[in-house]
Amino acid sequence: AQKVTQAQTEISVVEKEDVTLDCVYETRDTTYYLFWYKQPPSGELVFLIRRNSFDEQNEISGRYSWNFQKSTSSFNFTITASQVVDSAVYFCALNTNAGKSTFGDGTTLTVKP
Amino acid sequence: GAGVSQSPSNKVTEKGKDVELRCDPISGHTALYWYRQSLGQGLEFLIYFQGNSAPDKSGLPSDRFSAERTGGSVSTLTIQRTQQEDSAVYLCASSGWTGLNTEAFFGQGTRLTVV
Numbered sequence: 001a002q003k004v005t006q007a008q009t010e011i012s013v014v015e016k017e018d019v020t021l022d023c024v025y026e027t028r029d030t031t032y033y034l035f036w037y038k039q040p041p042s043g044e045l046v047f048l049i050r051r052n053s054f055d056e057q058n059e060i061s062g063r064y065s066w067n068f069q070k071s072t073s074s075f076n077f078t079i080t081a082s083q084v085v086d087s088a089v090y091f092c093a094l095n096t097n098a099g100k101s102t103f104g105d106g107t108t109l110t111v112k113p
Numbered sequence: 114g115a116g117v118s119q120s121p122s123n124k125v126t127e128k129g130k131d132v133e134l135r136c137d138p139i140s141g142h143t144a145l146y147w148y149r150q151s152l153g154q155g156l157e158f159l160i161y162f163q164g165n166s167a168p169d170k171s172g173l174p175s176d177r178f179s180a181e182r183t184g185g186s187v188s189t190l191t192i193q194r195t196q197q198e199d200s201a202v203y204l205c206a207s208s209g210w211t212g213l214n215t216e217a218f219f220g221q222g223t224r225l226t227v228v
Binding site: 004006009031032033035037042043044045046047050052091093095096097100101102103104105106 | 116148153158161172202206214217218219220221222
């Protein structure tokens with residue numbers, strides 16, 4: 001069975017602080033994809049990034065960066081110099097079976113001005 | 114359409130009543146998914162449609178839940194004899210193809226409250 005754990009339920013930071021959202025996954029499959037989605041207050045989940053199980057290269061996109069470590073089954077997400085607009089619920093998801101993603105419970109990030 | 118559209122955005126119903134939730138996916142998307150998001154929890158997979166294939170209903174929590182997709186486009190999720198534990202946000206998503214690397218495009222959800 002697949003499982004995604006986001007241990008941090010809520011995180012609160014002050015604007016311009018860096019923040020890391022943790023994601024740990026479990027699967028016996030050797031081929032899989034990991035995703036991060038952002039759910040702003042409007043409710044619509046928005047895709048941020050995907051990473052396949054064979055690519056452990058970290059990725060940076062602007063203020064966002066992702067650290068994938070297969071050895072620890074983790075796919076962590078860091079926001080540098082956080083902004084108020086980053087306030088949202090962030091979900092980590094695992095795809096091992098096309099069409100049926102396993103989501104974590106989400107981390108609510110609040111960035112205060 | 115420009116994005117995934119769900120209606121209604123909010124629905125309050127009395128316990129025991131039936132409800133229908135509608136999803137209009139992005140035009141041309143062959144895959145459609147329903148998820149349920151309970152308060153403070155992640156997304157729970159309900160059902161998945163891909164083209165003309167038989168849907169994957171493995172996530173439906175009980176036989177009170179059913180869904181159909183007409184003409185490969187619009188989908189309706191029906192909950193019969195609603196219970197209070199059915200209260201949640203029901204999210205629909207679609208994608209242009211299906212693969213492990215496929216990201217989903219989500220609607221804004223329908224917030225269902227059973228009183």
